[in-house]
Amino acid sequence: MHETHLLEKIFKFLEDKEVESRKKIKKVYFCISEFGSISKEHFLEHFRKESCGTKWQNIDIEIKKVPVGSELEITKIDFE
Numbered sequence: 001m002h003e004t005h006l007l008e009k010i011f012k013f014l015e016d017k018e019v020e021s022r023k024k025i026k027k028v029y030f031c032i033s034e035f036g037s038i039s040k041e042h043f044l045e046h047f048r049k050e051s052c053g054t055k056w057q058n059i060d061i062e063i064k065k066v067p068v069g070s071e072l073e074i075t076k077i078d079f080e
Helices: 002-021 040-051
Strands: 025-033 060-066 072-079
Touching: 002 025, 002 040, 002 072, 025 040, 040 060
Parallel strands: 025 060
Antiparallel strands: 025 072
């Protein structure tokens, strides 16, 4: 499944950012292009499903739709 592969990469990226900063991530900000193939609802549904039982399960997520840009992009990470 494409979403599973994508989320595995996202979780790995987040893990690397925590190790690098030595702080726990509390919120991740995403931008999703209106012209991409991923909808905000679809992405959030899969994120919640794939993160269930992991350290990412209760992380805060903010998703902004943008008219033009990358299909999916992490734009900011807040740490505790």
